[in-house]
Amino acid sequence: MNRFLTLVGRDLRLALRQGSDATIAVMFFVLCVVLFPFGVGPEPNILARIAAGVIWVAALLASLLSLERLFQNDYEDGSLELLVLTPLPLEAVVLAKTLAHWLVTGVPLIVAAPLLAVLLNMEADGFGVLVLTLAVGTPVLSLIGAIGAALTLGARRGGVLLSLLILPLYIPVLIFGAGAIDAAILGLSPRPHILLLSGLLAGALPLAPWAGAAALRQAVE
Amino acid sequence: MHRFANPARFLRLSAVIQPWAAGATVVLLVVGLYLSLFGSPPDYQQGDTVRIMYVHVPAAWMALFVYVNMAIAAAVGLVWKHPLADLFSKAAAPVGAGFTAVCLVTGSLWGAPMWGTWWVWDARLTSMLILFFLYLGYMALVNAFDDPERGVKAGNVLLLVGVVNIPIIKFSVDWWNTLHQPASVIRMGGPTIAGEMLVPLLVMAFAFTAYFVSVVLLRLKSEILARKIQTLRLNDAQGR
Amino acid sequence: MPVFAGTDLTCLRGDRLVFTGLDFRVGSGEALLLLGPNGSGKSSLLRIMAGLLRPFRGRLAWDDAAVADDPDRHRGRAHYVGHLDAVKPVLTATENLAFWAALGGAPVPEERARAALARLGVPHIAGVPGRYLSAGQKRRLNLARILAAPAPLWLLDEPTVALDRAAIGLLEAIIAEHRAGGGMVVVSTHTDIALPGAATLHLDDFTPAGPDDGDDPGDDAGDDDEDTRP
Numbered sequence: 106m107n108r109f110l111t112l113v114g115r116d117l118r119l120a121l122r123q124g125s126d127a128t129i130a131v132m133f134f135v136l137c138v139v140l141f142p143f144g145v146g147p148e149p150n151i152l153a154r155i156a157a158g159v160i161w162v163a164a165l166l167a168s169l170l171s172l173e174r175l176f177q178n179d180y181e182d183g184s185l186e187l188l189v190l191t192p193l194p195l196e197a198v199v200l201a202k203t204l205a206h207w208l209v210t211g212v213p214l215i216v217a218a219p220l221l222a223v224l225l226n227m228e229a230d231g232f233g234v235l236v237l238t239l240a241v242g243t244p245v246l247s248l249i250g251a252i253g254a255a256l257t258l259g260a261r262r263g264g265v266l267l268s269l270l271i272l273p274l275y276i277p278v279l280i281f282g283a284g285a286i287d288a289a290i291l292g293l294s295p296r297p298h299i300l301l302l303s304g305l306l307a308g309a310l311p312l313a314p315w316a317g318a319a320a321l322r323q324a325v326e
Numbered sequence: 327m328h329r330f331a332n333p334a335r336f337l338r339l340s341a342v343i344q345p346w347a348a349g350a351t352v353v354l355l356v357v358g359l360y361l362s363l364f365g366s367p368p369d370y371q372q373g374d375t376v377r378i379m380y381v382h383v384p385a386a387w388m389a390l391f392v393y394v395n396m397a398i399a400a401a402v403g404l405v406w407k408h409p410l411a412d413l414f415s416k417a418a419a420p421v422g423a424g425f426t427a428v429c430l431v432t433g434s435l436w437g438a439p440m441w442g443t444w445w446v447w448d449a450r451l452t453s454m455l456i457l458f459f460l461y462l463g464y465m466a467l468v469n470a471f472d473d474p475e476r477g478v479k480a481g482n483v484l485l486l487v488g489v490v491n492i493p494i495i496k497f498s499v500d501w502w503n504t505l506h507q508p509a510s511v512i513r514m515g516g517p518t519i520a521g522e523m524l525v526p527l528l529v530m531a532f533a534f535t536a537y538f539v540s541v542v543l544l545r546l547k548s549e550i551l552a553r554k555i556q557t558l559r560l561n562d563a564q565g566r
Numbered sequence: 567m568p569v570f571a572g573t574d575l576t577c578l579r580g581d582r583l584v585f586t587g588l589d590f591r592v593g594s595g596e597a598l599l600l601l602g603p604n605g606s607g608k609s610s611l612l613r614i615m616a617g618l619l620r621p622f623r624g625r626l627a628w629d630d631a632a633v634a635d636d637p638d639r640h641r642g643r644a645h646y647v648g649h650l651d652a653v654k655p656v657l658t659a660t661e662n663l664a665f666w667a668a669l670g671g672a673p674v675p676e677e678r679a680r681a682a683l684a685r686l687g688v689p690h691i692a693g694v695p696g697r698y699l700s701a702g703q704k705r706r707l708n709l710a711r712i713l714a715a716p717a718p719l720w721l722l723d724e725p726t727v728a729l730d731r732a733a734i735g736l737l738e739a740i741i742a743e744h745r746a747g748g749g750m751v752v753v754s755t756h757t758d759i760a761l762p763g764a765a766t767l768h769l770d771d772f773t774p775a776g777p778d779d780g781d782d783p784g785d786d787a788g789d790d791d792e793d794t795r796p
Contacts, residue, residue: 186646189618
């Protein structure tokens with residue numbers, strides 16, 4: 106456990122010193138959402154209708170943005186080989202790095218989301234559910250994305266490839282996440298959606314580190 | 327070459343199987359097409375349009391069947407490191423993607439007279455579209471590395487992740503579809519398949535399977551030969 | 567007295583046979599020097615010993631217990647120094663080192679890190695971020711890693727690259743001290759490094775045939791495919 110926290114701490118420290126990942130992800134998220142009124146017109150009713158979907162799609166793309174570098178730096182400077190060789194199981198390494206990535210890029214998205222909901226005239230009923238679904242859903246995005254980041258290490262055009270691999274797998278998260286907000290706004294219970302989303306998280310928590318570790322072992326071989 | 331002692335046996339075996347598979351493809355396809363175009367009645371609602379089903383539905387079956395087979399081969403490749411299992415997924419992927427594309431195109435063609443539009447976000451078609459993306463992602467990943475072996479290995483992990491996700495995606499898309507669309511839309515390949523429709527459907531499915539077998543054998547053979555050439559060149563380069 | 571040994575090891579990169587039928591044995595306090603031209607598989611053998619690479623055939627054993635049965639345990643007792651220095655540019659030398667020491671299980675990582683840097687003759691870089699370090703300083707920092715957390719088996723792949731004569735002397739002294747304490751060392755090298763009483767292993771004895779001018783497979787297994795593809 107100590108080693109796990111050491112690794113999380115080191116990745117957080119690296120992210121804070123380098124400083125750009127978190128801000129870029131949030132800025133991309135905000136800009137992406139702000140583009141929509143220019144595309145579909147400033148009509149408040151239309152914006153309110155599409156708000157949940159737009160925010161979720163933008164969150165999805167924003168979390169994808171920084172995933173490419175999740176293992177890339179460690180791979181290039183040789184740290185990854187050494188991480189494979191530490192007594193910490195590789196699955197725990199994947200989980201620790203994913204957790205640090207989510208803390209740096211996922212949490213700011215959750216914080217920024219209500220602001221964007223205001224800009225898009227989302228009904229007030231949806232706000233709480235928006236934050237809740239993002240809080241449950243963005244870890245799933247980071248976990249699935251970690252698999253893709255590990256698989257594309259050393260590939261040509263890794264970043265584009267990563268989105269091609271990962272975006273189809275994001276679809277269930279998008280459906281349940283945006284669906285919960287729509288349900289809440291329509292006065293229905295968002296509970297089933299949120300439970301399904303939690304189910305996805307429960308499934309991804311053991312499976313993603315396993316698959317990511319398998320991919321990393323291949324990458325350093 | 328040392329590791330192709332086994333593939334040598336495979337090459338001999340495939341040389342025996344392949345003419346039979348190719349012959350079966352031709353015969354079954356001719357019979358199947360005759361049955362579906364002339365030997366079966368038109369649907370009382372959809373008329374002759376229903377004949378698209380005889381290509382559409384078997385293609386959909388094959389799309390899923392091939393992906394599951396690739397995932398099984400991936401598991402075999404990861405666990406037992408069998409070189410043929412690795413090559414199988416790589417050889418099968420474009421064929422599976424082709425079936426998926428056929429399924430999507432025929433679905434769109436079928437949708438035009440039925441729904442009056444070329445594309446409807448019907449749950450089954452949408453799931454097929456996502457499956458198509460999964461195929462494309464796999465093929466892109468396998469070919470993205472300088473070392474072909476690494477590409478195949480990464481592809482194996484992706485296939486296993488994908489096969490776990492397919493039921494989840496299917497479920498979520500069905501869920502999404504019932505929420506956003508009235509249930510009265512006529513479903514493709516609907517539940518009322520009469521016996522005389524089932525026979526051509528099955529014949530076509532077997533024809534597609536035979537086609538799949540013969541093409542995959544051919545692709546496996548060429549892949550093995552390509553690897554052999556590569557090994558020879560590598561040895562040349564090293565003066566051995 | 568622990569013994570680390572390999573029997574009948576075969577290494578395959580892609581479809582290329584790097585070496586076959588290789589045996590080695592390192593006992594407590596002993597050193598093994600890997601020699602051979604580029605491409606003979608020195609790096610690959612070290613990566614197999616570390617557990618980064620699985621041998622195509624053959625068995626690695628620690629005191630007759632197969633390493634493959636308990637890979638986690640094996641990782642805990644080996645230190646591997648490869649071609650890359652794994653130095654993070656935004657962390658100071660101490661932070662870089664303390665991280666690896668903590669992962670290796672050292673009780674007071676910061677102190678160990680400082681002591682290790684001093685032992686390698688570079689105490690003055692302790693507070694300097696990685697991006698300001700020279701190649702030689704980075705190498706010393708990477709070598710300090712093996713001192714910061716104790717492990718009986720050291721696997722050093724070309725450790726003398728970028729080191730000056732004085733630093734090589736320091737390294738020789740450190741290795742001698744490690745061996746005196748019962749440690750084992752496996753070193754691959756092109757340059758002279760004094761390892762009194764070390765056994766040598768010529769890897770070209772185990773390659774299939776003929777001389778070889780290819781590149782080292784350890785760091786460019788992918789590239790050689792590209793050159794030969796049509």
